[in-house]
Amino acid sequence: MRLLVLGGTHHVGRSVVESALRGGDQVTTVTRGVSGPSSDGATAVHVDRTDRRALAEALGDSTWDVVLDTWSDAPRVVHDAAELLTDRVAFYVYVSSRSVYGWPLPVGSDESAPLVDADPMSEDGSDYAAAKRGAEIAVEQTFGERALVARAGLILGPYEVVGRLPWWLGRISRGGRVLAPGPRHRSLQYVDGRDLADWMLAAADRRTSGAFNAVSPPGHATMGELLEACVDATGVDAELVWTPPEVIEAAGVSGWTELPIWVPPSGDLAGLHAADVSAAQREGLRCRPVDETVRDTWHWLQEEGFPELPSHRGASGLDPLKEQEILSVVGRVL
Numbered sequence: 001m002r003l004l005v006l007g008g009t010h011h012v013g014r015s016v017v018e019s020a021l022r023g024g025d026q027v028t029t030v031t032r033g034v035s036g037p038s039s040d041g042a043t044a045v046h047v048d049r050t051d052r053r054a055l056a057e058a059l060g061d062s063t064w065d066v067v068l069d070t071w072s073d074a075p076r077v078v079h080d081a082a083e084l085l086t087d088r089v090a091f092y093v094y095v096s097s098r099s100v101y102g103w104p105l106p107v108g109s110d111e112s113a114p115l116v117d118a119d120p121m122s123e124d125g126s127d128y129a130a131a132k133r134g135a136e137i138a139v140e141q142t143f144g145e146r147a148l149v150a151r152a153g154l155i156l157g158p159y160e161v162v163g164r165l166p167w168w169l170g171r172i173s174r175g176g177r178v179l180a181p182g183p184r185h186r187s188l189q190y191v192d193g194r195d196l197a198d199w200m201l202a203a204a205d206r207r208t209s210g211a212f213n214a215v216s217p218p219g220h221a222t223m224g225e226l227l228e229a230c231v232d233a234t235g236v237d238a239e240l241v242w243t244p245p246e247v248i249e250a251a252g253v254s255g256w257t258e259l260p261i262w263v264p265p266s267g268d269l270a271g272l273h274a275a276d277v278s279a280a281q282r283e284g285l286r287c288r289p290v291d292e293t294v295r296d297t298w299h300w301l302q303e304e305g306f307p308e309l310p311s312h313r314g315a316s317g318l319d320p321l322k323e324q325e326i327l328s329v330v331g332r333v334l
Contacts, residue, residue: 001205002026004089006049006081007070008042012095014159015197016068017042023201028064052080066204068093073125075118075134082142092143093204098153098213098275100133105271111211111279145209150200153215153275154190154261157293158300163309164260165297167317168227170306173234179323180240181248181255181262184224188261189273191215192293199285212280218273221290223262229294243330251326258318
């Protein structure tokens with residue numbers, strides 16, 4: 001198909017472009033040209049898409065079968081793109097987020113869960129949940145049943161610029177005793193960006209419309225399996241020191257940010273790894289084994305280096321001094 005990717009040089013956009021090119025699609029990418037080079041084989045258009053007039057001029061009178069949009073800032077930008085492309089593209093795919101649901105995310109909830117309030121014409125992208133939901137509304141209002149909204153959760157794998165799996169690989173590669181947030185069997189729910197890309201392209205080809213929670217089933221992997229895969233991938237002598245959630249909480253350490261990927265098994269964060277994804281599974285979403293995701297991410301980091309984290313969304317990771325303090329406590333508790 002003729003595919004237009006708004007974004008396409010990092011994270012999910014890059015995976016989409018590479019998957020589409022492997023499948024023989026004709027790909028055009030629209031980027032500012034500052035996040036990295038476009039994939040060989042894609043037609044690169046460089047423009048600041050926040051300028052509607054400049055975007056219209058850059059796209060000219062071309063038409064496409066599908067547009068895939070990865071925007072994560074002011075919803076008005078998605079509104080403008082959708083309006084501009086409504087008669088020139090047959091189908092719109094928007095990469096959204098499970099953040100669009102009201103907080104806290106209910107454990108076991110599906111796509112019918114309550115959504116946050118949002119304005120599709122907003123110029124404010126500071127509230128991530130409202131920005132993503134506003135963009136969803138913009139696409140839905142313009143394209144209606146000609147649109148797929150992929151509400152991704154935790155996205156891992158090569159090209160991940162948020163810094164979650166890269167942080168763990170970087171920490172474990174330094175060796176020694178590593179604070180491993182327990183329980184070891186803590187169920188995880190995520191999607192490899194490449195699997196998300198493959199699924200969205202296949203769904204777009206079938207013209208599958210609607211909103212879907214686009215992540216793996218809960219328990220696709222465990223925290224233990226993930227971190228053990230990190231040890232294997234890096235090949236270092238690291239000792240995973242499994243630490244009870246109550247010890248982590250008592251130390252004032254936050255899941256998700258200071259300990260990326262992990263969240264406590266109970267409390268407000270628990271729903272981050274517990275969505276109902278049966279709808280996406282029925283539409284063919286499949287996820288590769290965790291060791292493959294980890295190994296390929298480590299290989300990418302060795303080839304291209306650790307990415308610079310976005311200031312507004314990057315996972316901070318645990319301060320080394322705090323880690324040592326907690327490990328000393330764990331030594332007395334266990």
